[in-house]
Amino acid sequence: MANQLTNIDRRNFLRLTGITGAGLVLGLSAHADGAATVENLAAAGESFELTPYVVIEKSGQITIFNTKPEIGQGTFQSIPALIAEELEVSLDKVVIQHTGGEKKFGGAQFSGGSASVRTSYTSLRKVGASAREMLITAAATQWNVPVSECYASDAKVFHKPSGKSLGYGELAEAAAKVEVPKEPRLKDPKDFTILGKSTPRPDVPLKVNGTAQFGIDVSVPGMVYASIERCPVLGSKLVSYDDSAAKKVKGVVAVEKCERIHGVYRSEGVAVIAETYWAALQGRKALKVTWDHQGNDKFNSKTYEQSLRDASKQEGAVEHSQGDFDKTFAEAPVKLEAFYETPIVSHSPIEPMNCVASWKDGSLEIWTSTQVPGRIMDEFTKTYDVAPEKLKIHVMFNGGGFGRRLYPDYVHEAVQLTKKIGRPVKSIWTREDDTRMGPFRPMTFSAMKGALSADGKAIAFQHKVISPTLDMRKDYDKTKADRTMTEGISEQKYEIANMKNLYVHHYLHLPLAAWRAVTSTTLAFSHECFIDEMAVKAKKDPMAFRLGMLTKESDTKNVLNKLKEVSNWDKPLPAGWGRGVAQYEFFAGLGGFVVEVSKKGTGIKIEKVYAVIDLGTVVNPDTVEAQVQGAAVMALTAAVKSGITFENGQTVQSNYHNNQLVRINEMPKVEVHILANGGPRIKGVGEPGLPPFAPALCNAIYAATGKRIRRLPFDINKIV
Amino acid sequence: MIKLTINNQTYEVDASPEMPLLWAIRDMVGLTGTKFGCGMAQCGACTVHVDGNPVRSCSFPVSAAVGKKITTIEGLSERIGEAVKKAWIELQVPQCGYCQSGQIMSATALLKTKPKPTDADIDAAMQGNLCRCGTYQRIRSAIHRASELIQS
Ligand code: FES
Ligand code: FES
Numbered sequence: 086m087a088n089q090l091t092n093i094d095r096r097n098f099l100r101l102t103g104i105t106g107a108g109l110v111l112g113l114s115a116h117a118d119g120a121a122t123v124e125n126l127a128a129a130g131e132s133f134e135l136t137p138y139v140v141i142e143k144s145g146q147i148t149i150f151n152t153k154p155e156i157g158q159g160t161f162q163s164i165p166a167l168i169a170e171e172l173e174v175s176l177d178k179v180v181i182q183h184t185g186g187e188k189k190f191g192g193a194q195f196s197g198g199s200a201s202v203r204t205s206y207t208s209l210r211k212v213g214a215s216a217r218e219m220l221i222t223a224a225a226t227q228w229n230v231p232v233s234e235c236y237a238s239d240a241k242v243f244h245k246p247s248g249k250s251l252g253y254g255e256l257a258e259a260a261a262k263v264e265v266p267k268e269p270r271l272k273d274p275k276d277f278t279i280l281g282k283s284t285p286r287p288d289v290p291l292k293v294n295g296t297a298q299f300g301i302d303v304s305v306p307g308m309v310y311a312s313i314e315r316c317p318v319l320g321s322k323l324v325s326y327d328d329s330a331a332k333k334v335k336g337v338v339a340v341e342k343c344e345r346i347h348g349v350y351r352s353e354g355v356a357v358i359a360e361t362y363w364a365a366l367q368g369r370k371a372l373k374v375t376w377d378h379q380g381n382d383k384f385n386s387k388t389y390e391q392s393l394r395d396a397s398k399q400e401g402a403v404e405h406s407q408g409d410f411d412k413t414f415a416e417a418p419v420k421l422e423a424f425y426e427t428p429i430v431s432h433s434p435i436e437p438m439n440c441v442a443s444w445k446d447g448s449l450e451i452w453t454s455t456q457v458p459g460r461i462m463d464e465f466t467k468t469y470d471v472a473p474e475k476l477k478i479h480v481m482f483n484g485g486g487f488g489r490r491l492y493p494d495y496v497h498e499a500v501q502l503t504k505k506i507g508r509p510v511k512s513i514w515t516r517e518d519d520t521r522m523g524p525f526r527p528m529t530f531s532a533m534k535g536a537l538s539a540d541g542k543a544i545a546f547q548h549k550v551i552s553p554t555l556d557m558r559k560d561y562d563k564t565k566a567d568r569t570m571t572e573g574i575s576e577q578k579y580e581i582a583n584m585k586n587l588y589v590h591h592y593l594h595l596p597l598a599a600w601r602a603v604t605s606t607t608l609a610f611s612h613e614c615f616i617d618e619m620a621v622k623a624k625k626d627p628m629a630f631r632l633g634m635l636t637k638e639s640d641t642k643n644v645l646n647k648l649k650e651v652s653n654w655d656k657p658l659p660a661g662w663g664r665g666v667a668q669y670e671f672f673a674g675l676g677g678f679v680v681e682v683s684k685k686g687t688g689i690k691i692e693k694v695y696a697v698i699d700l701g702t703v704v705n706p707d708t709v710e711a712q713v714q715g716a717a718v719m720a721l722t723a724a725v726k727s728g729i730t731f732e733n734g735q736t737v738q739s740n741y742h743n744n745q746l747v748r749i750n751e752m753p754k755v756e757v758h759i760l761a762n763g764g765p766r767i768k769g770v771g772e773p774g775l776p777p778f779a780p781a782l783c784n785a786i787y788a789a790t791g792k793r794i795r796r797l798p799f800d801i802n803k804i805v
Numbered sequence: 806m807i808k809l810t811i812n813n814q815t816y817e818v819d820a821s822p823e824m825p826l827l828w829a830i831r832d833m834v835g836l837t838g839t840k841f842g843c844g845m846a847q848c849g850a851c852t853v854h855v856d857g858n859p860v861r862s863c864s865f866p867v868s869a870a871v872g873k874k875i876t877t878i879e880g881l882s883e884r885i886g887e888a889v890k891k892a893w894i895e896l897q898v899p900q901c902g903y904c905q906s907g908q909i910m911s912a913t914a915l916l917k918t919k920p921k922p923t924d925a926d927i928d929a930a931m932q933g934n935l936c937r938c939g940t941y942q943r944i945r946s947a948i949h950r951a952s953e954l955i956q957s
Binding site: 156297483712719 | 832942
């Protein structure tokens with residue numbers, strides 16, 4: 086990565102951020118962080134001029150810019166911490182500011198792909214270390230003493246022999262004139278006071294006393310509220326509407342069309358705009374809208390699922406091939422096949438989609454909860470023909486992201502409405518809008534084949550994925566495997582000599598989206614349950630069977646060994662209990678679970694959950710624990726609750742009463758273990774705790790009951 | 806005009822009587838700590854206290870709140886509420902934080918009636934509060950911790 090530290094053009098930068106009295110402004114001249122992104126949001130590889138990250142003002146105030154929106158994953162702490170650690174300042178002495186897509190802050194202004202910490206770890210530490218060295222040099226020069234006699238601590242530089250000190254604010258101006266060190270010396274991890282420690286997150290107190298500002302909490306003078314009627318049959322066209330009754334509702338000020346823009350998926354809606362949100366909702370109820378369903382009112386989940394099963398007969402595009410799968414499978418003494426199915430699910434963050442937008446004299450201002458300020462800057466300057474310096478994006482705390490807020494469709498609507506009526510507009514989706522309209526995580530179906538040698542060794546393996554794709558173009562090239570939809574299936578470390586993984590694309594007209602841990606959330610289920618089926622067929626213990634395929638050293642092997650240890654895998658369980666294991670490695674990282682269940686009436690009870698996440702390097706263990714526990718809950722919801730289904734083109738589910746989430750009484754105890762043994766690769770935190778949960782659970786259910794679950798969701802209270 | 810007493814202050818709001826209390830609190834009074842999540846008493850994000858009892862303000866007409874004492878997260882200040890907030894910070898409960906005002910209001914109401922709640926009491930009292938981030942394990946621990954803080 087060609088990161089170069091730069092003491093940037095301060096005048097330009099200050100104009101940009103509105104900070105006055107700045108002394109030292111340090112940034113990176115960097116390529117975009119080069120992160121693996123969920124859907125290429127950040128045009129990786131594109132180089133950006135400058136990425137300023139830290140500003141030290143003469144007053145002593147230190148501002149650290151955070152390009153990774155806080156969605157609950159802890160970047161409001163973990164990202165500034167990288168700089169603060171090296172700068173020798175504690176986070177409670179620092180102002181943390183979210184960036185708003187400004188070009189100066191580079192191409193990686195987004196939260197997604199569990200990429201924030203793993204892609205910033207070294208580069209941001211270098212920023213902090215450079216600032217520290219420049220401040221020390223400035224102090225040594227002023228005192229006329231050797232640099233080696235000075236050190237930094239608690240936002241001050243000290244002269245060891247004399248004990249005198251100067252604050253960073255006092256040094257900032259002089260430090261700004263010091264040459265930026267080429268290779269700043271990074272702290273030895275054993276001297277860390279923040280990194281690797283469970284440090285309190287600065288956003289937590291705000292989220293406990295109600296003062297944290299989420300997008301939905303924003304209010305600007307003259308603002309009106311919008312609620313938008315969209316066709317319940319997804320993929321319909323607006324024909325006409327009658328707003329005469331809506332306009333009679335007290336408080337309604339306007340009724341306007343707007344377009345939802347979600348990649349290739351476009352749909353028009355009718356917005357009722359009113360002085361209060363309540364009035365907008367009443368006005369919306371009074372609208373009469375005529376839609377052309379384009380034939381999509383015939384769409385049903387059951388029929389579509391059958392068409393996926395039919396499509397599985399196609400050969401498909403080769404995603405990965407090694408050895409000779411076809412021959413080995415044909416000649417193998419023992420073989421097995423199985424078909425796995427998963428549902429469409431919703432993101433359902435508790436903060437519904439919303440956006441405040443204000444268009445005034447050719448300038449556009451946006452306040453919203455979003456994961457992608459960088460994308461909004463790129464996309465909206467083009468779509469609405471507004472110069473980058475006339476677009477101001479305020480990134481608010483996100484009331485949940487999970488991938489939903491990678492897509493600014495709800496921002497588009499608000500922007501169009503403010504342009505039309507000339508007043509600031511706050512658009513809020515209802516929970517029903519959120520549940521019915523998507524975008525949704527697509528399902529994947531999997532046709533699995535495996536072969537064993539006579540002595541029970543895995544010799545051939547095939548994972549064929551049949552699914553729609555996040556690339557929703559009708560002219561999708563079926564001859565190519567979509568690697569987003571086959572995520573991880575060829576990345577597992579199991580040493581199986583003959584493998585051929587395939588992909589069959591099947592069109593779906595619905596708006597689709599990445600969901601926390603993307604396609605690994607469904608593929609890990611089929612993959613790791615089928616590995617279990619192979620173990621059973623081979624009459625081997627599922628843990629031993631897996632470890633038997635991992636003769637070489639690998640992180641996966643370490644994860645499984647750790648799981649074996651912390652779960653006391655070899656210790657017998659009470660009668661009626663069972664335990665299951667699963668792991669999954671994919672672009673975001675690597676995690677694994679052992680789940681213990683017991684029979685309870687006709688169903689099962691989850692008794693205990695052990696999680697191991699492999700990070701290489703950890704920044705905040707407490708946050709990691711929380712993320713893995715949360716990922717387990719989200720995975721459990723996706724495994725045992727209804728998911729999203731369609732009848733006559735309409736989403737069957739509408740709100741939390743029929744699109745249920747796991748509640749506190751259903752929450753199993755999750756014990757989290759972190760592997761942080763160094764190594765070159767830093768792995769992600771937010772997502773890897775999700776994919777292996779459902780297969781570990783279903784493998785445990787098999788162990789306890791003999792019932793093999795091959796379709797999600799399933800009713801956990803009706804297993805036997 | 807409808808007269809409301811929120812956090813010991815009186816407000817007059819120009820709301821239709823059937824409008825949910827939630828929107829009066831958020832959009833008219835301007836206290837945004839109370840959140841909108843579902844609008845049908847399914848998620849608990851909008852939980853406030855009305856005369857000390859936890860109420861889903863999204864499904865509670867503003868007219869029914871007249872003459873009653875409403876407490877929101879911003880006004881949560883007595884001993885039990887403070888203990889809950891303290892425990893919540895100590896255990897770093899929030900992730901995205903959006904559901905947490907409602908969680909804290911429900912937890913405070915629970916501890917008022919049951920200063921030493923069992924896990925079953927917590928299940929019963931907190932089941933109405935969804936957390937999509939999945940902070941439930943910490944919520945449970947933090948309620949037990951708050952209970953300790955109250956005893957001491
Ligand atoms: S918003 Fe009131 S319970 Fe969900
Ligand atoms: S902390 Fe995010 S919904 Fe509960």
